[in-house]
Amino acid sequence: MEEKKNIIILGAGPAGLTLALQLLRRKQPDWNVIIVEQKSYAGGIAASFQEEGLYFDFGSHRLHPSTSPEIMRDLQELLGDDLLNRPRNGRIRLLNRFVKFPLNPVDLLLHLPLSFVLGFSGDLLLKPFHRKNQPQRSFADALMQGLGKTICTTFYFPYARKLWGLPPQEISLIQAQRRVAANSFSKIIKKVLSLLPGIKKENAGRFFYPRQGFGQICAVLAREVERLGGQFYYSTTAEDICFKQGKPDYIRLKQYKGQAVEFIDCKSDFIFSTIPVTILARLLNPALPQQILNAGQKLKYRSMILHYLVLETGQFTPFDAHYLPDDHLIISRLSETKNYYASTQPQGLTGLCSEIPCNFGDELWNMSDAAITEKVLQELKQIDLPVQCHVRKAFTKRLAFVYPIYDQNFADHLESLDKYILQISGLISLGRQGLFAHDNTHHTMEMAYRACECLDSALQWNAELWKKRREEFAGHVVED
Numbered sequence: 001m002e003e004k005k006n007i008i009i010l011g012a013g014p015a016g017l018t019l020a021l022q023l024l025r026r027k028q029p030d031w032n033v034i035i036v037e038q039k040s041y042a043g044g045i046a047a048s049f050q051e052e053g054l055y056f057d058f059g060s061h062r063l064h065p066s067t068s069p070e071i072m073r074d075l076q077e078l079l080g081d082d083l084l085n086r087p088r089n090g091r092i093r094l095l096n097r098f099v100k101f102p103l104n105p106v107d108l109l110l111h112l113p114l115s116f117v118l119g120f121s122g123d124l125l126l127k128p129f130h131r132k133n134q135p136q137r138s139f140a141d142a143l144m145q146g147l148g149k150t151i152c153t154t155f156y157f158p159y160a161r162k163l164w165g166l167p168p169q170e171i172s173l174i175q176a177q178r179r180v181a182a183n184s185f186s187k188i189i190k191k192v193l194s195l196l197p198g199i200k201k202e203n204a205g206r207f208f209y210p211r212q213g214f215g216q217i218c219a220v221l222a223r224e225v226e227r228l229g230g231q232f233y234y235s236t237t238a239e240d241i242c243f244k245q246g247k248p249d250y251i252r253l254k255q256y257k258g259q260a261v262e263f264i265d266c267k268s269d270f271i272f273s274t275i276p277v278t279i280l281a282r283l284l285n286p287a288l289p290q291q292i293l294n295a296g297q298k299l300k301y302r303s304m305i306l307h308y309l310v311l312e313t314g315q316f317t318p319f320d321a322h323y324l325p326d327d328h329l330i331i332s333r334l335s336e337t338k339n340y341y342a343s344t345q346p347q348g349l350t351g352l353c354s355e356i357p358c359n360f361g362d363e364l365w366n367m368s369d370a371a372i373t374e375k376v377l378q379e380l381k382q383i384d385l386p387v388q389c390h391v392r393k394a395f396t397k398r399l400a401f402v403y404p405i406y407d408q409n410f411a412d413h414l415e416s417l418d419k420y421i422l423q424i425s426g427l428i429s430l431g432r433q434g435l436f437a438h439d440n441t442h443h444t445m446e447m448a449y450r451a452c453e454c455l456d457s458a459l460q461w462n463a464e465l466w467k468k469r470r471e472e473f474a475g476h477v478v479e480d
């Protein structure tokens with residue numbers, strides 16, 4: 001009997017899991033689908049965990065209503081009644097005041113300082129008199145021309161500095177196109193008006209969220225993959241991806257078993273990678289040409305500290321998330337997950353998650369948990385949200401690869417690396433980290449659905465179709 005073909009998927013985040021599931025659904029008797037994940041659990045950045053009976057995410061996560069009907073149907077089938085349809089109830093702090101987020105015209109007029117309303121209105125009225133077709137070279141240029149000074153200086157610019165750690169002039173123009181859904185007056189006004197009763201589309205201002213945390217999405221995907229025969233290697237990293245005569249040969253895996261380490265050589269017939277493309281580049285054997293490796297090394301990801309508080313109170317505030325663009329604060333967003341899944345359980349306890357963007361190895365990254373807790377409590381007081389109850393627990397989790405950084409040169413470096421990897425037979429890089437894209441979960445799931453369609457039963461890859469799909473993915477716009 002002919003030996004089965006091994007399809008290896010690196011990474012068990014939403015992209016890797018969805019791809020495994022789609023491949024297994026094809027019921028190819030001669031395929032083994034093998035998923036290699038460095039952590040001891042599935043879900044990647046979109047996982048959840050439990051502490052003191054509370055569900056926590058790695059920062060605020062929602063399933064957006066823009067998820068395609070195909071993905072939505074599958075998730076509804078897998079999650080059933082556990083997939084809640086919830087109203088958004090967030091706030092953003094602008095000029096030391098909180099206003100509803102997503103923005104609401106009435107609330108904006110009632111709660112923002114008159115100086116902001118006048119500034120924004122002035123920018124809007126003067127827009128037709130500005131010189132048209134001015135060159136746009138950066139994130140700063142695009143947003144300044146699209147939205148004017150007031151909203152840029154109070155919101156987008158400080159937020160950008162905090163999220164990506166760069167001055168807005170040093171951020172690529174592409175970031176404004178991909179990451180800012182409302183990057184012009186007309187789009188922002190349309191977005192704000194779309195929330196008004198009468199005009200409001202079904203599910204505008206709402207989101208989907210599973211009862212047991214956002215990570216329940218990946219948990220059910222992983223369970224289904226296992227049920228259909230997918231094999232998982234957890235606590236395992238890919239160390240060496242070996243090619244012979246231009247085709248995948250085997251991957252050397254390093255599996256951690258407590259203190260012990262085991263090396264496994266796993267035959268590979270086709271490899272999908274959802275791990276950071278910069279890491280993938282270093283694992284390939286034979287090695288990539290030095291100039292391609294150098295280009296890869298110039299691509300940077302922003303890191304994040306997630307700081308968690310377990311508080312001895314049933315609810316901290318009724319809001320799901322607080323967005324904090326002010327770059328004098330280390331917290332970029334504060335979320336209370338219990339409000340996402342609308343539970344009163346466990347009684348008398350709630351949890352907060354503060355997102356703190358930073359660079360791997362910088363001063364913040366190396367700060368002790370105690371020092372970060374002190375800073376978080378101080379900042380909450382500063383923004384009029386003092387913690388007035390007993391803190392049962394405070395701890396952090398740190399993610400090294402969070403936001404791809406689109407500096408002014410990233411596109412050239414990415415293109416060199418991407419072009420080279422694309423022409424390697426039997427290897428496809430995809431997902432948020434694999435394509436260096438800022439994408440939401442539903443976008444990375446979409447990539448997985450489309451990738452599965454490009455592979456035929458004899459493991460021949462349809463490069464033309466994938467090229468077309470990649471062009472479509474470039475149109476993804478991230479939602480918060």
Ligand SMILES: Cc1cc2nc3c(=O)[nH]c(=O)nc-3n(C[C@H](O)[C@H](O)[C@H](O)COP(=O)(O)OP(=O)(O)OC[C@H]3O[C@@H](n4cnc5c(N)ncnc54)[C@H](O)[C@@H]3O)c2cc1C
Nearest residue numbers: 011013014015038044045046059061062275431432440441
């Ligand atoms: C703070 C924050 C908030 C977000 N909010 C939302 C939201 O509201 N809605 C939304 O839809 N999306 C949101 N996202 C985006 C969402 O988390 C990602 O789009 C999604 O997790 C990407 O899935 P992925 O599988 O492509 O990558 P990942 O989730 O990063 O998965 C990659 C996997 O590869 C593994 N891996 C890495 N290196 C190796 C290696 N060498 N060997 C083996 N395994 C390896 C990792 O451990 C990980 O499990 C948010 C992201 C962040 C950071």
